[in-house]
Amino acid sequence: MTGTTTQIDFREIDKILEKYEYKKSYLIAMLQNVQEVFRYLPEEAMTYIGEKVDGLSPATVYGVATFYAQFSLEPKGKYEIRVCDGTACHVRGSMPVLNAIKNKLKLKEGQKTCDNGLFSLEIVSCLGACGLAPVCMVNDKVYPQMTSDAISVILDTLMKEEGVA
């Protein structure tokens, strides 16, 4: 495992461990909570849990975290953008939407989170709203029938709100 530069407040993790009484049977819930706080699972947090909870080890925690797709081991942006590229969305034009996002956020090939850490981008295979294709989500909000122009306006608005426009 490699080190990261993220500053971890271990008191936050202690609070989570206390809530679950340091029981290894609650590992998944603990990891979900940690991810809610940090928006991903920092390596230091997984190691810490592995050392503090009886019956676990850092390797076990890491193994569980990598098994489940819901966990991200990389930092995510404040705004998590999900673009559906399932069949219905692809056919109705998800690619131009995706390209517009990449351009707007200046993402290089393979880069998932933009340099200022505000936005991260993920491609998913179906968001369960095929009738509204092409569909995007920004955090919990669903944006139906997206176009490259519409997503550009949405991102511009968010950037303005964040003072980075």
Ligand code: FES
């Ligand atoms: S294919 Fe995009 S929501 Fe189902």
